[in-house]
Amino acid sequence: METTPPRHTRTPRGTLSRGLLLDTAMEIVDIGGVGGFSMRALGARLSIDPTAVYRHFRTKNELLEALADRVVRGDEPLPHTDDPRADLRETFAQLRRSLLRHPTLAPIVLRRPPGGEASWERTNHAIGLLRDAGMPDRDAANAFATLLFYTLGHALTEARHTAATIASKGLEVPVTPATAVSSAASRYPHLAAVADHFDEPMETQFHDGLGLILAALAI
Structure with a gap:
């Protein structure tokens, strides 16, 4: 069952970026798992129209692949x-x-x-x-x-x-x-x-x- 995280303050126009989308998507997935993630949930979290996400990621799978790559990168230098x-x-x-x-x-x-x-x-x-x-x-x-x-x-x-x-x-x-x-x-x-x-x-x-x-x- 999909869980929609609490709404945040509306994201200011022009500040939406791949980095912000990935940061927010990671928060959703960390809490609710991949099954709890959707473009709609991401839009609700950022108080934006979900269609705005598609300007940066063509599909949900593409976004998840970018998240997976971020996990592989980690926080530490090689x-x-x-x-x-x-x-x-x-x-x-x-x-x-x-x-x-x-x-x-x-x-x-x-x-x-x-x-x-x-x-x-x-x-x-x-x-x-x-x-x-x-x-x-x-x-x-x-x-x-x-x-x-x-x-x-x-x-x-x-x-x-x-x-x-x-x-x-x-x-x-x-x-x-x-x-x-x-x-x-x-x-x-x-x-x-x-x-x-x-x-x-x-x-x-x-x-x-x-x-x-x-x-x-x-x-």
Whole structure:
């Protein structure tokens, strides 16, 4: 069911811009999820005729794609040091942090292929780090895909919990760790042996897994 946010003071004529529209759309999506977003809701939030939005974005999907690209960009500069491994770890950690700041948009980022400037910039940066580490081009491409899919999948798992909480309660709460695995040690001895580790914080699990991937890539 679509939720229309409270009306704000009318936006002064001539001040409407892509940036303002994206800022406001992000507020709506962060609170009500993608399902609660529409051009009508955006117009109501800014006290403008919804048709004015189409002067800047041809469709709702185009606007959502721009929002997804903004999430990929994040708030932090891409890391540039002399340590490719540290920079790779940080650039994918940045992506995870940005996705979790906007959990309702994480599925949009996952479903839509990269097409915005921020997506291309982050992709180019990461592949450059892999090539600088001595990887042949084919291996660099495959390694990037592995790191990207790992990060997106992990963040989406965390974001689903947070997004569901926002949708049901209207506020954000910390992501809880995975439910502890409980099984009979006699039937599943290997699972029982590692069960406690599944209860570690998700952030710890993410960084440990990322470290294993980078170690396997010999970076």
